[in-house]
Amino acid sequence: MINxxxxxxxxSSKTPPEIRERVKKALGIEKEGGQGLPESFGRKKKDLFTLIVDRIHQKAVNYSSRFLSSAGKLTMLKSVLSAMPSYSMLCFKLPAGLCKRIQSALTRFWWDSKHGVKKMCWLSWEKLTKSKRDGGLGLRDIQSYNDAFLAKLSWRILNNPQSLLSRILQGKYCKDHHFLSVPMPSTSSHG
Structure with a gap:
């Protein structure tokens, strides 16, 4: 069911306007364009997802100018800044370099008191991502969070093989192999 x-x-840019209108009318969808995910896919994932890091930097600059306490910063880190890439991580495996850039932006927000004035990071990100019970702050490890989202998506594909997403992906990539053992083709899409 489509909402x-x-x-x-x-x-596609080559789709004639009359076909666009006919499809939109048949589906009952008026809006064109993406909802926060990349639309035009080139070959470089790094360039594709740069918007995520830019948005995190912008929000971090806005919040850092408010002189938040440590508790306020921790709340902003957990509920806003760490959650910003979640929508993209639901669908895509983010490159390791991008995850490091996101982590760097989050680290700078935690340690710095003013934008542009870098302070010393007294603990590594790995220690900050430990649970509070283990001496950390309970922040999210970006790569692990991305992997968890994709594992959940894989679980849904395996448990609901009749869903549209499952039928499309398995029909395209799993013709000769089971879903969990299919090799990654070099020509596969980012999704």
Whole structure:
């Protein structure tokens, strides 16, 4: 079931306007364009997801100018800044370099008191991501969080093989292999 109020549709630049209108009318979707995910896929994932890091930096600059306490910063880190890449991580395996850039932006927000004035990081990110019970702050490790999202998606594909997503992915990539043992082709899409 498609929710036309929350959905949008993206067409190839070569799709004629009359076909676009016919498809939009048939689906009941008015909006064109993505909803926060990249639309035009090139070959470099690094460039594709730079928008995520830029948005985190911008929010961090806005919040750092408010002179938050440590508790306030921790709340902002956990509930806002760490959650910003979640939507993209639901669908895509983010490159390790991008995860490090996101982590760096989060680290700078935690340790710095003013934008542009870097302070010493007294603990490693690995220690900050430990649970509070183990002496950390309970922050999210970006790569592990991304892997968890994708594992959940894989679980849904395996447990609901009749879903549209499952049928498309298994039909395209799993013709000769089981879903869990299919080799990664070099021509596969980012998704």
């Amino acid at each position: 036309p109020h929350k959905s949008s549709i993206t067409f």
